Amino acid sequence: MWQPFEYAPKNKIIFGKNSLARLGEITEQFTVKRVAIVTDQGIIDTGHVEKAAYYLTQKNITTYTFSDFAQNPTTENVTAGVDFAKEHQIELIIGLGGGSSMDCAKGVNFLLTNGGEMQDYWGYGKAKQKMLPMIGIPTTTGTGSEAQSYALISDSKTHRKMACGDPKASFRVAILDPSLTVTQPTSVMKATGIDAISHAIESAVTKRRNALSASFSLYAWKLLNANFESMLFSPENEEANMGMQMGACYSGMAIENSMLGATHACANPLTKNYGITHGHAIALMLPHVIRYNADHAQDIYEDLCRISGIVIASCAGKALARRIEKIVAATELPTTLSAYGITADAINNLAVEANEEWTAQFNPRIVKYNDFVSLYNKAL
Known part of the structure; x- marks a missing residue:
């Protein structure tokens, strides 16, 4: 059945090796002279920020760098960024880095x-x-994040992640330069790669999915899985980096039109209460959620399996979950809550918080408190 939807592309995407070199000419089109680059210290150390500033300087654009924010940007970090932007009379903001940099940039804006x-x-x-x-x-x-209009900002007091979105918060331009991803640490590669994979799979089956979001989700999964x-295993493999970068972007475009589900609802309380890196929390929960959804998303899981060459013995959901477990095994990330020191006593509170997460409502199968208890117990 065809579901009505609206789609209005909010940004221009520029993809290609060394496309960062176009930053000056692209920024110049906005007729601005004072620009803030929101980035983290790790990205500064790679030299990417210096290179970006050089391209801007060539167009007589003055740059200021803001890097005072956490891995999960907080409300305090955003306030500091606002003060920085006011001090330097910023006219345009560049988010350069991972999701943290881009989320913080949106929050400041x-x-x-x-x-x-x-x-x-x-x-x-x-x-x-x-x-x-x-x-x-x-x-x-x-x-x-480059393809989404949402900023994920943590409340400094409660540590709860807030999804703050608005069409005006979209990047006008996203520059996808695969040569920039080669420098990402292996630990970051594992966490963000698993996160991107979860975006493709969850967005494919949500209640808000539509014909367009489905095309983004399926192609994203095909690229990410491959x-x-x-x-x-070969971080300098240019073709693999290109495929992953495009897959992550397509996943972002899918989220923008479809949202996420129970995996993210489960993952956020783990990050909030135990400091587990978001991608690691996703790795813990994604296979269990896929199995939970299997009977309610069978046709779509079959599509995901077929497009990536996964053999379906009996149930597509189970086959897809096994593939995710193989991917997680390759990262050598922990696969149980107990590996993080989480005991059965914590599950009730985790389930209460997961049940309050916004994304839970979009899951293809209704998921309530008792269901979250079951999912966490399976991951224990």
Whole structure:
């Protein structure tokens, strides 16, 4: 059955090796002279920021670098970024790095242009004023934040992740330069790669999926499944990096049109309460959620299996879950909650929080408190 939907592309995507060199000419088109690069210290150390600043300087654009934020950007980090942007009279913001850099850039833009607190924008479409133009440049493979209008910001007091979205918060331009991803540490490659894979699989089956989001999800999964292990074992493999970067971007485009599901609802409380890296938390929960959804998403799981050459013995969901377990095994990440010191006593509280997560409502199979208890117990 065809589901009605609306699709309005919000950004221009530029893909290609060494496409970062176009940053100056692209930024110049916005007729700005003062630009903030929001990035982290690790990206500064690679030399990517210096190179980006050089291309901007060639067009007589002055750059200022803001890097005072955490792996999961907080409301305090965003406030500091707003003060920085005001001090330097910033006219355009560049998010250069992983999802943290791009999320922080969006968060700063929300408050700089619309005022208030980050909590005011929790949800979607709450920005009333125009926002500054932004350019997203991912260096990981990756969250797909460059293709989304959402910023994930953690409340500094409660540590809960808030998804703050608005059409105006989209990057006007996303520059996908696969040569930038070669420098990502293996630990980052594992976490962000698993995250991208979960984006493709979850967005494919949500209640909000539509014909267009499905095409993004399926092709994203095809690229990610084919290239993740190649990139993991041969980090300098250009073809694998290109495939992963495009797969992550397609996953982001799918999320923008479809949202996520129970895996992310399970993962966020693990990050909040135990500091487990988001991608690691996803790796723990994704196979169990796929099996939970199997009977309610069988046709789509069959499509995902077929497009990636996975043999279906009896149940497509089980076959897909086994493939994810093989991918996680290749990363050597822990596969149980107990490996992180989480005991059965913690599961009830985790389930309460997972049940309150926004993405839970989009899961193809209804998932409530008792179901989350079961999912966490399977991961124990």
